[in-house]
Amino acid sequence: MTPSLIAAALWAIAANLIALTPSRRGHWPAAWVLIATGIPLLGWVTWQNGPLIGFLVLAAGASVLRWPVIYLWRWLKRIARHLR
Structure with a gap:
């Protein structure tokens, strides 16, 4: 298992632990931190393991x-509607 996949697994564990904790603000600050760390992590996973594994990690992160x-x-749908 490559270091990037280990980091992605740790990111997923951290995201699930954050989801289990109660939050008054609806977890949005934590979501922004997860997004900010997840995008470079996704690039690293894709670079080390190829686009197929990168897409699977992207799908896991999106879920x-x-x-x-x-x-x-x-x-995006609202913007597309206004462009027509």
Whole structure:
């Protein structure tokens, strides 16, 4: 197992532990930290293990951070609607 995959697994464990803790602000500050650390980590995983493993790690990260992905999708749809 490469160091990047170990780091990605630790990121996933940290994300799940954060999700288990109660939060008054709805976990958004933690989500921003996870996104900021996850993007370079995804690049590292893809660089070391190839695009297929990188895509699998991307899918795992998107399943953990599903609400930011949903809001991003809604925002992109709104922009596309205004461009028509």
